Amino acid sequence: MGENTVELQGCTADSLMSYLKSLGVLRLSGEQLEPGVRGSWKNGEFRLTGLPGRQQLIDFFLEGYCPAPVITPWNNASGFYGTGPVDLIKSIAGSGSRRFAAYRRAISGAKALIENLGIKNKPGTQEKQNLLKGIRSALDEPVVEWVDALGVLTGDRLSFAPLLGTGGNDGRLEFAANFMQHLFKVVPLEDVPGPSALKESSRVWLLASLFSEGSPELVKASSGQFNPGGVGGPNATQGFEGSAMVNPWDFVLLIEGTLLLAGSVACRSGMSSRRKAAFPFTVRPSPAGWDTIADSDVKEARYELWLPLWEKPAGTREVAHLMREGRAQVGKRPAETGSDFARAAAALGVDRGLDSFNRFAFYKRSGKAYLASPLGRTPVSYRPGIDLLEETDSWLQRIRRLARDDSTPESLKRAFRSVENATFAFCRRGRPEELQDILVALGEAEKVAGHSKAIQQNVSPIQGLSLRWLSAANDNSPEYYLARAAASIHAAAGGSVPPVRAYLEPVGWKQGAGYAWQPDSNTCVWAGEDLPRNLAGVLARRCLEAARAGYTAQAPVGGLYSARLDDISLFLEGRTDDNKIAGLLRAFAMLRWPAAPGNKEGRGPQPAAPPELGRLYALLKLLFHHQPLPLSAEQAERAKTVRPYQEMLTRLKQGRGEQALRMAADKLKAGGLVPLGSTGGRGRRVPAVEASGETARRTAAALLFPVEGLEPLMGLVLRKTFSFEAAANIKEDE
Numbered sequence: 001m002g003e004n005t006v007e008l009q010g011c012t013a014d015s016l017m018s019y020l021k022s023l024g025v026l027r028l029s030g031e032q033l034e035p036g037v038r039g040s041w042k043n044g045e046f047r048l049t050g051l052p053g054r055q056q057l058i059d060f061f062l063e064g065y066c067p068a069p070v071i072t073p074w075n076n077a078s079g080f081y082g083t084g085p086v087d088l089i090k091s092i093a094g095s096g097s098r099r100f101a102a103y104r105r106a107i108s109g110a111k112a113l114i115e116n117l118g119i120k121n122k123p124g125t126q127e128k129q130n131l132l133k134g135i136r137s138a139l140d141e142p143v144v145e146w147v148d149a150l151g152v153l154t155g156d157r158l159s160f161a162p163l164l165g166t167g168g169n170d171g172r173l174e175f176a177a178n179f180m181q182h183l184f185k186v187v188p189l190e191d192v193p194g195p196s197a198l199k200e201s202s203r204v205w206l207l208a209s210l211f212s213e214g215s216p217e218l219v220k221a222s223s224g225q226f227n228p229g230g231v232g233g234p235n236a237t238q239g240f241e242g243s244a245m246v247n248p249w250d251f252v253l254l255i256e257g258t259l260l261l262a263g264s265v266a267c268r269s270g271m272s273s274r275r276k277a278a279f280p281f282t283v284r285p286s287p288a289g290w291d292t293i294a295d296s297d298v299k300e301a302r303y304e305l306w307l308p309l310w311e312k313p314a315g316t317r318e319v320a321h322l323m324r325e326g327r328a329q330v331g332k333r334p335a336e337t338g339s340d341f342a343r344a345a346a347a348l349g350v351d352r353g354l355d356s357f358n359r360f361a362f363y364k365r366s367g368k369a370y371l372a373s374p375l376g377r378t379p380v381s382y383r384p385g386i387d388l389l390e391e392t393d394s395w396l397q398r399i400r401r402l403a404r405d406d407s408t409p410e411s412l413k414r415a416f417r418s419v420e421n422a423t424f425a426f427c428r429r430g431r432p433e434e435l436q437d438i439l440v441a442l443g444e445a446e447k448v449a450g451h452s453k454a455i456q457q458n459v460s461p462i463q464g465l466s467l468r469w470l471s472a473a474n475d476n477s478p479e480y481y482l483a484r485a486a487a488s489i490h491a492a493a494g495g496s497v498p499p500v501r502a503y504l505e506p507v508g509w510k511q512g513a514g515y516a517w518q519p520d521s522n523t524c525v526w527a528g529e530d531l532p533r534n535l536a537g538v539l540a541r542r543c544l545e546a547a548r549a550g551y552t553a554q555a556p557v558g559g560l561y562s563a564r565l566d567d568i569s570l571f572l573e574g575r576t577d578d579n580k581i582a583g584l585l586r587a588f589a590m591l592r593w594p595a596a597p598g599n600k601e602g603r604g605p606q607p608a609a610p611p612e613l614g615r616l617y618a619l620l621k622l623l624f625h626h627q628p629l630p631l632s633a634e635q636a637e638r639a640k641t642v643r644p645y646q647e648m649l650t651r652l653k654q655g656r657g658e659q660a661l662r663m664a665a666d667k668l669k670a671g672g673l674v675p676l677g678s679t680g681g682r683g684r685r686v687p688a689v690e691a692s693g694e695t696a697r698r699t700a701a702a703l704l705f706p707v708e709g710l711e712p713l714m715g716l717v718l719r720k721t722f723s724f725e726a727a728a729n730i731k732e733d734e
Contacts, residue, residue, distance in 0.1 A: 030316030657691025
């Protein structure tokens with residue numbers, strides 16, 4: 001046997017019909033032509049390895065191919081009960097061709113079973129099950145393969161494979177009848193040697209089907225759900241509505257290909273007493289990746305089918321095993337939705353020999369039949385951080401159930417779809433930005449939940465997301481570092497001032513117990529889209545609660561992470577993305593932060609303050625800091641009055657930066673510290689710095705970000721009348 005490769009340009013992965021046709025070519029070639037033939041995909045095109053050449057393949061289908069005995073005697077319109085393809089059944093039964101021998105035996109055996117079971121008309125549910133059991137036990141293997149592709153018997157329950165409708169028919173389309181009709185156009189019922197008109201037309205259609213050669217006239221007939229481009233209907237061609245057209249070989253080969261997609265029986269939760277049908281790579285529809293399809297279409301979609309592509313040549317048995325055992329795992333559970341399947345592909349929770357999956361979703365077109373719409377290709381490639389999504393599973397399961405309910409607000413449905421889309425994007429590309437998008441979308445979904453008492457009764461706040469999300473979502477942007485620092489702000493004043501999350505959404509916090517909804521929360525001050533106003537509001541509220549608890553020495557802005565002064569400088573200048581900071585802050589606040597500062601992470605020595613850092617900010621941050629000023633012993637007593645002052649924040653939020661600056665300068669001078677550009681002692685001259693309205697507002701916001709060490713700020717705005725000697729011995733209040 002040669003090792004030539006035959007490229008089948010007409011067998012691509014672009015449509016479900018073409019993919020199934022490729023499987024049909026592989027199955028028939030391996031079972032009836034060359035046992036060692038193998039198939040593979042390259043750039044979405046199917047190839048056969050192990051054939052001497054393409055002419056052998058052409059001759060086989062024209063002269064040697066024996067069709068599978070595709071019959072559906074359990075259906076009323078199957079031709080076995082006086083309706084449907086009665087004449088087609090008779091024609092096959094009366095054929096003398098060796099190529100229809102298996103078909104004849106199947107028809108004869110089915111009729112005998114029907115007679116033995118006493119079935120006279122359309123079988124009822126129990127009669128249908130008895131007939132299928134009889135076929136599986138008494139008829140030839142080719143018939144059993146077709147039955148297995150159609151469905152699975154689990155105890156007394158019959159489950160049909162969604163791919164082939166409800167037992168071989170999809171609405172009024174009877175697959176067996178259509179298969180026979182197309183079969184008669186390409187395979188003669190009698191073995192007649194020599195050329196004929198049928199053989200010539202069959203050859204023309206075959207070359208177009210396998211190799212995309214020529215443009216033969218197609219047959220006016222329906223291909224059902226398998227080929228949306230060929231079903232006809234509005235806008236299908238010139239004029240108002242076109243007819244459904246198909247190449248007969250395409251339909252014949254696609255039905256032959258479905259025999260490789262046999263169903264199996266799986267146990268739920270490992271319990272053999274609870275068995276259900278499992279069909280290869282078939283999951284419930286998910287809104288992820290459906291950018292051009294309306295939510296109503298997603299809701300009416302029937303299911304999704306993820307079909308594998310592989311570049312390493314595989315034989316028929318290998319592919320049959322892959323399809324029969326075709327499962328995808330998300331953590332310890334099977335994938336249930338399209339979003340789950342994308343996660344499985346990104347976590348290698350699928351067969352390791354696969355390169356990618358083509359995703360198809362079945363949805364209604366023009367309110368009529370279901371059609372297989374291609375939704376793109378997803379690579380099988382491990383994405384670091386994909387396992388983090390398991391931490392969101394239980395919460396998202398509850399949101400998913402709510403999203404299916406018609407009474408659920410549209411805002412939550414949109415938020416859930418954003419989570420799904422972000423998840424799908426990360427599984428495809430695996431970049432930190434997409435992982436950020438997942439967290440941000442989760443934060444938006446929780447924000448929606450926080451504004452609805454009805455939703456709060458069914459969904460608790462997100463709990464338990466690990467800090468591993470931080471490193472996996474790090475895109476090294478200023479927005480990332482600023483949001484991380486603000487989100488890490490811990491509780492202060494013995495827990496009287498809660499972590500920063502309590503100021504972003506209506507939740508209550510209790511040390512050791514986590515978060516719970518608190519609709520009447522007075523702590524939550526976050527509202528609207530104005531980031532500077534919101535950040536300043538959080539700082540003001542924390543300072544107020546700290547003062548009420550008697551914690552006035554320092555500002556309650558200590559966190560596990562510190563912001564970098566160069567990033568703060570960009571924020572003050574308005575050169576950062578406020579929306580991104582807001583989204584990431586809400587997202588990072590949902591992580592499981594330690595209740596107390598503990599060991600600071602990611603903190604190196606604070607570099608010198610950038611020259612362009614706002615002097616108004618640098619001066620005020622000396623007062624709104626979580627650490628005491630590093631002063632000598634004799635200076636410390638005098639500097640006790642250098643502490644946060646609510647009135648300064650009020651002036652800044654109002655855009656009156658000059659007044660806030662004068663207050664800060666007075667405080668510092670009273671503590672023996674002289675700002676650059678001002679007089680010493682009790683002089684009233686203050687530094688000349690930029691303190692306009694917007695600068696003041698952004699300064700108030702920036703004071704919330706934790707920074708490590710005061711020396712760079714003091715060196716930027718104070719005269720050298722102080723000492724850093726005490727700094728190493730000063731510990732922040734925990």
